[in-house]
Amino acid sequence: MSAFLIARCGCSGVLVVVLWVSFFLTAQAEPLTFARAQALAERSAPENLARQAQVESAQQAVLPSDALPDPKLILGVDNLPIEGPDRYSLNRDFMTMRRIGLMQEVPNSHKRQARRQLAEATVTRAEAEQRAMVLETKRQTALSWLDVYYAERRVELFSQLDKQITLLRSAVQALIAGSSARSSELLQADQDALTLEDRRDELDRDVAIARATLRRWVGDDASQPLAGTPPVLSLEVPHLQHRLGEHPDLRAAAARVGEANAELAEAVSEKKPDWGVEFAYNNRDNQFGDMVMLQFTFDLPMFVGTRQGPKINAKQHSVAQVEAEQEVLRRTHQAELESGLAELEQLRKTLNRTEQHLIPLSSKRVDLELAAYKAGNGQLAAVINARRDLIEAQLRKIEQQRQLTQLSASLYYAYVEGLK
Template sequence: MTAFLFARRAGKGVMAAVLWLSLATGAQAETLSFARAQVLAQQDAPENLARQAQLESAQFSVEPADALPDPQLILGVDNVPVEGADRYSLNQDFMTMRRIGLMQEVPNSDKRKARRSLAVATVGVAEAEQREMLLQTRRQTALNWLNVYYAEHSVALFDQLDLQISLLRATVQSLIAGGSASPTELLQADELALTLEDRRDQLQRDVAVARAALRRWIGAAATEPLVGNPPVFQLSVPQLHQRLHEHPELNAANARVGEANAALAEAIAEKTPDWGVGFVYSNRAPQFGDMVSLQFTFDLPMFVGSRQGPTIKARQQSVAQLEAEQEVLLREHAAELESGLAELEQLHKALTRTEKSLIPLASQRAELELAAYKAGNRQLSTVINSRTALIEAQLREIELKRQVSELSANLYYAYVESLQ
């Protein structure tokens, strides 16, 4: 008996230890705040890693861009006789020489400067595209985190409604017991419960979809429970208009125009001739003296119209194309900014009306209809309709908050965060 009690106490101790460990593990489980999601996206998103590699590649290309070509080693034999008694001899004929020397091609300074300018402009494009991708990553992560947050809040709303449906069923059952309601009315309450379950399933599906979209940017951490509230994005309308040209996509387009202009300058520099210098030491037989040679070479751009000219025209058209595309982007973003601000104002007004008027009225109506039903002055269908209207108003509030947060995030990461 004593052994049995000891074993029982030991079992309870083990169970307590296991319970403590599970609670400790749960307490240490990671949670996913908005700020942590942003950090994870910035560190782990493969798009950011690709853009960083692109930037480093461009930076490494700057230094050798204006360097001279590698020198050329000259090795040769001149004037080897192929007839007579000294044929194929390298040291009998006074004209036979063994040559060694160096040749250095020297591109003109304008071309070298243009090549370096083009390399620097390419770095500028890589930097702008890296910044654009970084902001896009943060924006997409923000939007997906917000989608998860509001989808889960919609599901939580239905969890609260379960209690209300239970209370409604209890009311109907008591009225049936009192003879003031028919049993078919209980079926109507059950039908409402089933309808809400279908709606809950749809919302849980939305949560899963939002989680999957968030996993696209931050990986496995997207499955962690959310913690904290959505951030409040501070937006100033005058500043948004002033920062229109600082949109990350416009910055990248501007950098590409600069790169195209640098490529045009390089094409123009091709018209200036390059030159080269060579030094050769010629060794002859001991009875003859050695010799040295010095030579210079110059390019002769005699056919500019058919060679360099078409390239220059092609680069000019590329510049014109990119400038036109830049103007297209500017107009598109100007229109998007105006429409976004108008939509944001409308959403704020709709949210205010929903919070201050629609939900209080729907809640009051639901309470009055329920009280009238209990007094025998209303049909249950009227109570169910009022309850459904209240649910829709509450879901509308959550959806409007989601739209406000989403649109504010889009504007923030386009015109505010881009300068920080």
């Protein structure tokens, strides 16, 4: 069918099809920037969808939480004879009545208020947990994207080094042809190239693993090429440590404390009696006349010590438990923030030394050893060792950059983004 249409449309039709296919492929291969990865994870990560459903469920439960129970319809027969000449008759005995009525149970006002507060506290807790999950998803996505970015940078570094090894091998061949080098030195260069290939395979493996982890958060878009560079995430927030209580995890913990207190209030409200009202219309035979009935019922919480009391004590212990867990979480995050900031400062200093001193020195050593070798005053092994040290220094720089940016992202999404 497509071939028939192209034939009918001629060259212009072919051009249209080609342009459309090109546009489609371009749209499909949209680069995966850091910001786009964050947006994809926030929108489609199943964890976030689950938390959103939890919030909506909690919100829907608020409205009926303090409503009265549904009324009950009463249908029946009172005082129906089952013996004697009038047995099973509905109209011979003046006491026999057909009853229809309504009954309404009314929980006490404290219980209804407590149920409303519990439902609202559940919404608050669900919203806090959803916010914490969104930030955790963004944090994990950031770490995964950075893993891919720096893994691919290491591969690119090795691609450049492959070219340098090829040039070095050509230089050795020229020296051998001029009787300035031995054939064994060419074998040594080949061995060094094989070692680098093994390392290259390891780096390719690291890229594949990083892509798989990123796919965990953004889906199939993880296969798209990365674009852009890691963002600069500022941790310069005034009084950051004093605002630790605003951390999403701690907000969620505070919400769980509020929910536990609401459950305690509901348990306490069980000590107050509920009541109910019942109205019935009693129909009798016409010769006797109809009757109505109105009655009230009241609960009698007479055994508080063995019924309501243990429930109240259990809820009090639950409140103590979540309060202790909240304090544990606060101390954990306090230690995490302080240690993270200290580690961040150390990484900055180490990276600065690598960039300012280690790499320039290693590069200068390569130049000196190579010049000495070409002049016949050095050994090829020294050149290879110097080049290997330069490779390690450059890889160390990339690894330090990865650690620095990942730690910055982890602290940012934990202690800065959550304050917005």
